[in-house]
Amino acid sequence: MEKVTRSPIAARGPADHEVRNQIVAAATEHFSRYGYEKTTVSDLARAIGFSKAYIYKFFESKQAIGEMICANCLHEIESDVRAAVEETDLPAEKLRRMFKVFTEASLRLFFRDRKLYDIAASAATENWQAVQAYEARVQKLLQDVLQEGRQTGDFERKTPLDEATAAIYLVMRPYLNPLLLQYNFDSADVAPAQLSSLVLRSLSP
């Protein structure tokens, strides 16, 4: 069997970010078929026809590839949510959509392919940088929606903004985090509506 080895010099052709994207796309395909935990960088290199050394030129470890896949997945969820939130001007409706779309998109992306769930689970367990950044952005989005609702007079202003944000984030978290979400399938269809109604009652001026 012939092994295709591309040297670092040959790599000067396409831009680095293109090669990185190419590796990530091939790795996503491979992990989704054979699982993330069980695959080594050598397995991956063999499967996608690159040398191990060439992959290591772009990613320092398997986790670095996993981080990129995970970051793409989280960005996809986030952009679904942002799109849904931007479609309405009503702060209460924005909040309802956050609960609904975060749950639906997380279910779809983390669980449509049980093998890719491995990556999300490792990311959440080991608290990867991509996950930390995602959580910070979700909290910021939530805070912006609350702030807007305070300005329009839809939401109460007595509770410190950071306290309200932190508490609502705790309510949302079981439907965002894949490790928690796996135990919330039974309630995932009704929970977003029930919880957003409760949260909105807590925000009434």
Next chain:
Amino acid sequence: MEKVTRSPIAARGPADHEVRNQIVAAATEHFSRYGYEKTTVSDLARAIGFSKAYIYKFFESKQAIGEMICANCLHEIESDVRAAVEETDLPAEKLRRMFKVFTEASLRLFFRDRKLYDIAASAATENWQAVQAYEARVQKLLQDVLQEGRQTGDFERKTPLDEATAAIYLVMRPYLNPLLLQYNFDSADVAPAQLSSLVLRSLSP
């Protein structure tokens, strides 16, 4: 090595419930040392000096013993919570204590001994009868506290009582359920206070 075999006839001495308690106590001790998942009824019989047939006279399976251990554990958590709730007459304070004591007692009982956590995790994963009964009792307690607060005028009465109960139960659940609680250690010290404050804001008349 001599094996102590007690026949069903010899068992007529002590009352059945005493023997059951004796088996449960010995099994709790054994499981906490060697784990629940990995132990068979034969291992258990050998370790506690009863014949396997004798154990099967009282429990139809290992799970039946596990259910009893689990039920005892859940009753202990519940009685801690009920005691804390009964110490105060203020509905808001009752609710705060439910969040606080459920979290603390669950952390203590499910995780003081990592091996016993196995049983709680199996119970929650397989939705054992003891767990279903516990969840129903917790929801009833919550509903009673809400009802009381509505009668005293402390809580709003517009939201249907069952809807309010279901939503608050969803907020509490990640700190009650051992499968979820294991991923909430980081927030377990601040979450009960933050979440009960949010819930109380949602209940203001």
